[in-house]
Amino acid sequence: MNNLNRQITVDELDFDAIKLSLKEFLRGQSNFTDFDFEGSALSILLDVLAYNTHYNAIYTNFAVNEMFLESASKLSSVTSLAKTIGYTPRSKLASTARINVTVSNVPNNPSSVTMPKNTAFRSEIDKVEYVFLTTSDVTVSNTANQFIFNNLEVIQGESLSQNYITSDSSNYVIPEKDVDMTRISVKVYDQPNSNIFSVFNAADDVLRIKSTDSVFFVKQREDLYYELFFGDGAIGKRPANGSRVVITYYKTAGIVANGCRDFYYAGGWAGDYYYSVTSSGASTNGADEETRDSIKFNAPRYYKTRHRAVTASDYEVILKQHNPLIESIKAWGGEDNNPPIYGKVFISSKPVGRAKFTTEEKDSMVAWLRENRSVLTVVPQFIDASILNIELTSSVYYDPASSDISPDSIRSIVMSTLSEISNNLNQFNMNFLYSQLTGLIDNSYRAITNNITKLRVRNSITPNTGVTYTHRLKYGNAILNNGNGGNIWSTRFFSNDYDNRVYLKDESDGSIWIFSEDQFGSATKKKRVGDVDYNTGEISFTINFRDYYDSDFEIVFEPKSYDILGINNYIISMPIDLVELTVMSNKTNTTTAIR
Secondary structure (H helix, E strand, O other): OOHHHHOOOOOOOOHHHHHHHHHHHHHOOHHHOOOOOOOOOHHHHHHHHHHHHHHHHHHHHHHHHOOOOOOOOOHHHHHHHHHOOOOOOOOOEOOEEEEEEEEEOOOOOOOEEEEOOOOEEEEEEOOEEEEEEEOOOEEEEOEOOEEEEEEEEEEEOEEEEEEEEOOOOOOEEOOOOOEOHHHOEEEEEOOOOOOOEEEEEEOOOHHHOOOOOOEEEEEEOOOOOEEEEEOOOOOOOOOOOOOEEEEEEEEOOHHHHOOOOOOEEEEOOOOOOEEEEEEOOOOEOOEOOOOHHHHHHHHHHHHHHOOOEOOHHHHHHHHHHHOOOEEEEEEEEHHHOOOOOOOEEEEEEEEOOOOOOOHHHHHHHHHHHHHHOEOOOOEEEEOOOEEEEEEEEEEEEEOHHHOOOOHHHHHHHHHHHHHHHHHOOOOOOOOEOHHHHHHHHHHOOOOEEEEEEEEEEEEEOOOOOOOEEEEEEEOOOOEOOOOOOOOEEEOOEEEOOOOOEEEEEEOOOOEEEEEEEOOOOOEEEEEEEEEEEOOOOEEEEEEEEEEEOOOOOEEEEOEOOOOEOOOOOEEEEOOHHHEEEEEEEOOOOOOOOEO
8 A cells, every 4th residue: 555645645725636635545555445535424524624624724724824024914903013112103183273363352351362272263174073182272462352362273173081090000001093193292290180280292213212301202002092100210200109190182184174264263161252263274193003014014114224214215205204294205316316416315204194294294204314313424405306297188989899887987997997096096105007007097997998198207306486587397208209398397477577377388399488478369489498408307497476367377288108106206196187088989080089
């Protein structure tokens, strides 16, 4: 008898293969040499054994995968594994706004009044109401029997607090998941009934913390609740047993509260007063908690930085961890810049919910980097992100014999596909690949036979006003030169040098001219103001910009290749409102287009 038949094959995972292996093993036994397994009750037992083995194999495979960050699929597993390398996933971020409040009809007309912290204001988006709270007490003086509170910061959410008495076994858990951990406040009272407290701040760099520093640390548990813990007396101060710990935090809705504009008083102060409320702009900065894929991407890279910024990727990871408002970031060394500028690292970042950071925010990040993380010889410099908007014109053809829906329905399907593509862009380091686009359009519905899709690129810039200024744009994408000019043009604007509205357009020799346009749309070429290098995509022009005629000042160009690369500070976007989609039958050339 062949001894190999007496062995079980243990590397099989498929149900049928496992059952066959069990049969071969039994046939290797003298009692079952000629046994008919298919026609006996033993076949049922083999099914059970094979099923149990198959089930356990799959379960073990899943369990082992959850032990490694790259292969883990459960958010709780990813969070737990990230914790082991010192990475805390970003929490939700509360949306904030700046409002101006004028208060009148105050009894006794005092010389000053104080608006207390957590005074509530309400706003709506799509008939959903959100509450915003002031973040501190603010006192203003009487101005002509009115009290004017300018530039008040309000934060969306509900202010909550949790009290604990310290002990060796205390767990300081925040019993809410939708918490903005960047705005948490921790006070430690030496006695439960004492009014004297110490403020503990969130720890940043464990290497810089002394034994007397009043800091707390944060970790996210496997159940996705956040937990605070204090130092041990060697790294960070340890509160004495019996102390009272008060944790104050905001429960927030996150990103959905961005865009609130109209605010009105909602309580928390004195209801008899008269309130006039205006906003300085829509609420911004709200964000949802970090996703599983983001944690898996960022955690190992943050671990590799060792709390110092040396390479360009170090700057990306460290800044994103330091400032949760960064949605996307790109850094490159001065040696990779065009032209090279050694001794610098260039950083471009996009905040959550808006186009760019303020000058004050960028200066603050640079100061933090230079003080805490940067190499002394390297100077970080921020450059605002610039958006390359793809304007798409697509003719989609379908076979009516293969379709059971209308052209309008086909158009909706294709537009849905384009929306998915659009949502996957809007990040640094993302390229637009034309062949993937056309392939996804063709595959979006079975009756579509082909599509003819063309595109051009639009880049909105903010020109300096009232002065003669040279703009230099380095797109890093070759620009088409058809030999006739008109490959590059701008939207119309007003210049201090001309009475009529003007625009820019290139000539075939690579020169850029300014054209003046009268009220009837007749254009006259006026003056050469710049040049273009079609191969490198570099454009420079000198203008004296006075005001906008169109809503934006945009440079528009036809790319030489429809594969668009997002280099350095450029982010590629494909706004759906710039898509012109035509659906028509391929049976005739006279079919009415659906737009």
